[in-house]
Amino acid sequence: MIAAILQYDFLQNAFLSGMIIGVLAPLLGVFIVVRRLSLIADALSHVTLAGIAGSLYLSQTFVGLATLNPLYLGIASAVAGSLFIEKLRGVYKHFEELAIPIIMSAGLGLSAIFISLAQGFSTDLFSYLFGSVSAVSRQDLWIVVIIAVVVIAFIYLFYKELFVSSFDAEYARASGLRTKAIHMLFMVITALVIAASMRIVGILLVSSLITLPVAAAIRLAKSFKQTIVYAIVFGETAVLVGLITAFYLNLAPGGTIVVTSIMILLIAMLVKKIATKRSV
Amino acid sequence: MIKQPLIELQNISFQYDYTKVLSHLSLSINEGDFVALLGPNGSGKSTLLKIILGLLKPTTGTIHLFGEEATKFKKREWIGYVSQKANAFNGGFPATVKEVVASGLTKKLGLFKRKAHNQQTLIEEALQAVDMLPYLHRNIGELSGGQQQRVFIARALIAKPKMLILDEPTVGVDQENVAIFYDLMEKLNNEGMTVVLVTHDMTVVESAVTNIACLNGKIHYYGPKEGYEALTKEQISVWYSYSVEQEDMS
Numbered sequence: 001m002i003a004a005i006l007q008y009d010f011l012q013n014a015f016l017s018g019m020i021i022g023v024l025a026p027l028l029g030v031f032i033v034v035r036r037l038s039l040i041a042d043a044l045s046h047v048t049l050a051g052i053a054g055s056l057y058l059s060q061t062f063v064g065l066a067t068l069n070p071l072y073l074g075i076a077s078a079v080a081g082s083l084f085i086e087k088l089r090g091v092y093k094h095f096e097e098l099a100i101p102i103i104m105s106a107g108l109g110l111s112a113i114f115i116s117l118a119q120g121f122s123t124d125l126f127s128y129l130f131g132s133v134s135a136v137s138r139q140d141l142w143i144v145v146i147i148a149v150v151v152i153a154f155i156y157l158f159y160k161e162l163f164v165s166s167f168d169a170e171y172a173r174a175s176g177l178r179t180k181a182i183h184m185l186f187m188v189i190t191a192l193v194i195a196a197s198m199r200i201v202g203i204l205l206v207s208s209l210i211t212l213p214v215a216a217a218i219r220l221a222k223s224f225k226q227t228i229v230y231a232i233v234f235g236e237t238a239v240l241v242g243l244i245t246a247f248y249l250n251l252a253p254g255g256t257i258v259v260t261s262i263m264i265l266l267i268a269m270l271v272k273k274i275a276t277k278r279s280v
Numbered sequence: 281m282i283k284q285p286l287i288e289l290q291n292i293s294f295q296y297d298y299t300k301v302l303s304h305l306s307l308s309i310n311e312g313d314f315v316a317l318l319g320p321n322g323s324g325k326s327t328l329l330k331i332i333l334g335l336l337k338p339t340t341g342t343i344h345l346f347g348e349e350a351t352k353f354k355k356r357e358w359i360g361y362v363s364q365k366a367n368a369f370n371g372g373f374p375a376t377v378k379e380v381v382a383s384g385l386t387k388k389l390g391l392f393k394r395k396a397h398n399q400q401t402l403i404e405e406a407l408q409a410v411d412m413l414p415y416l417h418r419n420i421g422e423l424s425g426g427q428q429q430r431v432f433i434a435r436a437l438i439a440k441p442k443m444l445i446l447d448e449p450t451v452g453v454d455q456e457n458v459a460i461f462y463d464l465m466e467k468l469n470n471e472g473m474t475v476v477l478v479t480h481d482m483t484v485v486e487s488a489v490t491n492i493a494c495l496n497g498k499i500h501y502y503g504p505k506e507g508y509e510a511l512t513k514e515q516i517s518v519w520y521s522y523s524v525e526q527e528d529m530s
Contacts, residue, residue, distance in 0.1 A: 034370070036370075157391075158391075160382075164386045173334075174334070174359075221374050222419055223376040225379070
């Protein structure tokens with residue numbers, strides 16, 4: 001396996017971006033879960049699909065755009081989607097969760113139109129939906145690296161503001177913190193992570209890499225910092241085990257990564273149960 | 281010594297869509313006061329608190345905090361806020377007492393500064409003040425209602441505020457802890473802290489409170505506790521059944 005990684009560029013791209021995403025998705029995921037935004041991540045991934053499908057259609061139709069990396073439009077639509085969700089949550093103050101089905105169906109509807117307009121691009125699309133070991137280009141890897149730097153800097157600099165506004169939003173506002181602005185930035189960052197992750201795990205499974213390691217970590221961790229560390233360890237393990245399995249068994253990595261995450265979650269739940277029984 | 285007014289409300293009115301909640305309310309709270317805002321459910325207590333904290337904008341009227349117009353007032357860390365325990369946070373939140381108390385420093389530290397140089401000492405001092413130091417590494421969700429409330433007071437105290445504002449501090453707290461709570465407030469007040477608490481708990485009258493504001497749509501009484509105690513039950517019950525909407529109709 002290591003020899004193969006050293007030999008093939010595409011494998012290096014997949015493993016390096018996989019390892020970066022294994023850190024990013026659960027790191028941001030901890031904040032997404034405690035802010036109760038898990039479903040919003042799912043809605044955003046569907047908007048990203050619309051951008052990807054739109055870009056694939058454009059590159060098929062216009063020769064000048066043939067080399068356009070679909071990730072760019074994917075990122076742009078995810079960011080636009082995140083801002084639109086916030087707008088909707090403001091409009092429907094008493095039914096904030098309405099933003100999710102609205103954005104999700106808009107994303108899927110647009111995707112369906114672009115896919116049928118292009119009448120095809122099935123292999124490309126399949127890799128975007130469920131991830132791919134072989135389709136990650138060097139350019140994709142660089143995009144992931146840049147997003148990683150932005151996201152880690154954001155969380156490092158705004159850690160205490162993110163913590164206090166996640167734990168007790170009213171207290172944060174009463175303290176005079178600019179919670180709205182921080183939340184808006186947070187949503188844009190979420191969109192970036194979703195766009196970065198989808199090359200490896202696929203659009204349909206992005207939210208699982210964001211939420212499953214966190215679900216396992218919450219069962220075991222005693223503190224917030226510990227939750228972050230556990231979530232990253234679980235996410236990273238799932239990505240590595242998933243990518244290796246996908247490579248050897250010729251499967252879509254999205255599937256193998258998610259199944260590994262589920263197994264980690266089950267083990268975490270079991271460990272918690274045993275620990276609770278022992279302490280009684 | 282002339283005491284400085286820390287909160288000055290003038291002619292405050294507020295309404296949610298079509299429901300009028302507060303009507304032409306004026307109130308001034310001075311440095312060193314221990315004020316209880318008393319009122320029945322739906323009297324506008326929480327609304328008034330939110331207006332003071334800048335969470336809601338009044339329909340009319342002006343607010344001054346520490347002598348400065350509220351919208352221009354930047355030293356929010358001077359006001360320590362203790363939110364109502366029951367709905368303040370998600371009980372499953374994975375955080376330790378230490379992390380929660382440290383979060384009280386967020387505004388004081390300002391953007392991009394990750395922690396205070398003596399953060400550990402500040403956390404321990406704040407927890408010591410509420411007698412919760414042994415719980416430093418415990419998960420916040422595992423504590424009882426009374427203990428959680430003391431942690432939230434420590435979170436407010438860590439920024440060394442000049443005034444504490446507490447929303448329904450005795451809801452969901454057992455009798456023994458209510459007594460401990462009022463003792464703690466008395467101690468802080470004696471040390472110079474201005475304390476404002478909103479409650480429908482009448483036992484507050486027994487405690488170290490110096491002033492009482494009786495609120496139901498507007499201020500019906502505001503003055504020393506002794507004056508409130510001298511009022512007849514009939515008078516208080518008339519105020520408690522008062523409605524701002526009725527006044528408009530008449």
